[in-house]
Amino acid sequence: METFIEQLSQEQEKEMERQYAIYSNGVHEIIPSQELKEKIAKSLVTGKPLKVKLGLDPSAPDVHIGHTVVLNKLKQFQDNGHTIQLIIGDFTGKIGDPTGKSVARKQLTDEEVKYNARTYFEQFGKVLDVQRVELFYNSKWLSKLHLEDVIHLAGKITVARLMERNDFANRLDVGKPISLHEFFYPLMQGYDSVELGSDIELGGTDQHFNVLMGRHLQEQFGKEKQVVILLPLLEGLDGVEKMSKSKGNYIGIDEDPNEMYGKAMSIPDDLMTKYIDLVTDLSLEEKSHFKLGLDNGELHPRNAKMLISKTIVRMYHGEKAAEKAEEHFTSVFQRGGIPNEIPTIVWHGDEEIGMIDLLVTAGLLPSKSEARRMIQNGGVRMNGEKIVDFHTVVKVEHGMVVQVGKRKFVKLI
Amino acid sequence: METFIEQLSQEQEKEMERQYAIYSNGVHEIIPSQELKEKIAKSLVTGKPLKVKLGLDPSAPDVHIGHTVVLNKLKQFQDNGHTIQLIIGDFTGKIGDPTGKSVARKQLTDEEVKYNARTYFEQFGKVLDVQRVELFYNSKWLSKLHLEDVIHLAGKITVARLMERNDFANRLDVGKPISLHEFFYPLMQGYDSVELGSDIELGGTDQHFNVLMGRHLQEQFGKEKQVVILLPLLEGLDGVEKMSKSKGNYIGIDEDPNEMYGKAMSIPDDLMTKYIDLVTDLSLEEKSHFKLGLDNGELHPRNAKMLISKTIVRMYHGEKAAEKAEEHFTSVFQRGGIPNEIPTIVWHGDEEIGMIDLLVTAGLLPSKSEARRMIQNGGVRMNGEKIVDFHTVVKVEHGMVVQVGKRKFVKLI
Secondary structure (H helix, E strand, C coil), X not given: CCCCHHHCCHHXXXXXXXXXXXXXXXXXXXXXXXXXXXXXXXXXHHCCCCEEEEEECCCCCCCECCCHHHHHXXXXXHHCCCEEEEEECHHXXXXXXXXXXXXXXXXXXXXXXXXXXXXXXXXXXXXXXXXXXXXXXXXXXXXXXXXXXXHHHHCCCEHHHHCCCHHHHHHHHHCCCCEHXXXXXXXXXXXXXXXXXXXXXXXXXXXXXXXXXXXXXXXXXXXXXXXXXXXXXXXXXXXXXXXXXXXXXXXXCCCCHHHHHHHHHCCCHXXXXXXXXXXXXXXXXXXXXXXXXHHCCCCCHHHHHHHHHHHHHHHHHCHHHXXXXXXXXXXXXHCCCCCCCCCEECCCCCCEEEHHHHHHHCCCXXXXXXXXXXXXXXXXXXXXXXXXXXXXXXXXXXXXXXEECCCEEEEEC | CCCCHHHCCHHHHHHHHHHHHHHHCCCCEEECHHHHHHHHXXXXXXXXXXXXXXXXXXXXXXXXXXXXXXXXXXXXXXXXXXXXXXXXXXXXXXXXCCCCCCCCCCCXXXXXXXXXXXXXXXXXXXXXXXXXXXXXXCHHHHCCCXXXXXXXXXXXXXXXXXXXXXXXXXXXHHCCCCEHHHHHHHXXXXXXXXXXXXXXXXXXXXXXXXXXXXXXXXXXXXXXXCEEEEECCCECCCCCCECCCCCCCCCECCCCHHHXXXXXXXXXXXXXXXXXXXXXXXXXXXXXXXXXHHHCCCCCHHHHHHHHHHHHHHHHHCHHHHHHHHHHHHHHHHCCCCCCCCCEECCCCCCEEEHHHHHHHCCCCCCHHHHXXXXXXXXXXXXXXXXXXXXXXXXXXXCEEEEECCCEEXXXX
16 A cells, blocks of 8 residues: 555655654654654645643643653644644543542542643643644543443553553552552553544653553554554752652742743753753744754854753743843852842741741741751841741841842832 | 451351351462451451452353363352452453454454353353342443543553563563553453452462452552452363363253263363362362272272262252263163164255265364364274264265264264
8 A cells, every 4th residue: 555655746745754754853852753754754644633642630630841851742733733632541540449549539529620721731832832732631531331342442452562661561560469450550641542533642752651551452453553652751950859749849830930041041051951951932943053062062052052941931921030030140150149020928926936937937948957057058138138047037128138049039018 | 447257146156257267268378368268257247248259251152061170169149148249350351452453352242242141141040149249230330430540540550560470561561562451451351440449359379460450449448458369271071171161171050961971071180189179069078088088999080080070960950861861871882882862964965975075064063174183093983983084975865873972973864
């Protein structure tokens, strides 16, 4: 049979290569890459958009720029006219953990799932055109499956294959229990692709096993197989760990422009290229130009980071806010002063208060232990003077400026 | 809490011990045996019969005396007023093998399942009082389970535990595929016990894993755990292999009295005690007496076998038929003649016919290859004369007697 690639006109072939170059930029792996070209060719020949799937865990909707690695990739598909399928994995969320052992996988109510999905959607709206996104809740089909269907589904997969997932094999080896129901999660995620006829599924490298399951099950059910695009996991500001809320090494996409800009300036030098590839919306040409500049020394790392920071702020807050954030950063950190405009807090606490309690009450630090640590590390200043003893008791005065770390300022009034 | 055993009167305690002695006779293992006593005590104290479960595969309803090992044990419970729960595993039968790989587990229609169940029931009626048996089809509850229920069920069991089933572990080790749906069969069988609140489940030693699963799941679902009684597998007439239809080493409970008697006479000497324990309905006293006689040489093995054979025929055809079968056996085999009454076949085949074709057409042997082998082994006679050449062509005459093996005679008319 003639492939779609063979049916392309010369012009279409150029278009296919153009799209392929965009989609493959910065990814970890495409399985298999030739099929991605064939998928693009199919959409060019038939005039039908590709269905590009992303599955979402409904339990943690707080989006940071680590998540935007995959969102930016989705946006590239959307910009070329393809259809984005967002699947909220509400079915598993509503089930919780039947063993009752995992605190993490607690049972969510319908309302919580809906609320979380809405939150996702709002935040994703900063990257994607959500009006043109198809949203699905997988409980729609999964809750209807009967034991008979489940057995048919389970008949499509061997235990050995499931054991190829590293954590399963390791746990069995060291005698850590694997509850049988855990085998269902990859199956269900894979079945979503069967149900939706997805052409492409995106996922982080940690999703390798699960997204391939979708491809396998589609084949088993006699459907066209999806292509899998695996994206690198983004290291956080510490340059070591995967960016995550719980590690504190993240940039939230809801954060205010100055905070965002300042955080982005703190990424390690060796992550600059990765950030430019994965979390900015620059064109392939701009990215190349940027990398070239870094390589030949024409672009100073500080200026490169300012470019990244400004781009990130521009993506989530617009051009104007990006310029202001850059000005702010330059005035405070390059000149070392107190910024002109700093947020104010109306103080309702005691007039005389221990420094630790002040920091927590004013919401500058989340806990007493962190407040103490910050003081010990020399990160707390009052009216520009470093606080060295965490036992310090201060008298709160109107207009007093408290500084935590390099970038957080607050005026008490 | 006070146990039921502690609540027994002296008389009840004797009754408990009496029942326990009967139930434990000839079994392979009781898990755990103390709990069986407690179960009996419970029924004595509460006045409620115990629920004694046996699960049946709906695909092979042809009952031979290998199956009666477990039926006889059920009968002992029934004789003491307990309730027998027969579960036809129609759910799995109707699903078939979702991988499509196993020919053995082909999908059965509703009609086939019903027909097979009826056949079981008719044949079981020769051992049990089927009027007092509770019959269940497990599709009644299993077909209603949704994926959500299945996940909860699967959450009650670990993969490591499933891997304790020898064939699973072995297959994974040698790289033979285990389809995930195979994990469901023990789960479903176990879930039947949860649904039915069974007190006791019987099974052959090959069912060890599956019946213990019922106990485990009952516990997981917060129910009283069933006691498991494992019964030995009965070796067939060859004395080596498990009795089975496909091995040809069986005595069918539908076979005619003479065939049954003759077959029972052919069991190896060292299986006599096992047969007396497992496939006769003699009392514990009679069994002891029998074993003692064999031990001290007062009972000749041939006479012992005649006792076994006569008992088996009596169980399935009544006292009179048993006596006639014994006479028949004595007259033919101990005197070596042709029996007085032999079945006749009205011959519709060719008048001149090859001996092999005659044996197959008359239904004396199932295939040409077996007919040829039987002739080569000197097992075929015509009017008392041995046929030595399997090319022999005979002229069929009215009243001609054909003998196959030692015991099969047919008169062609």
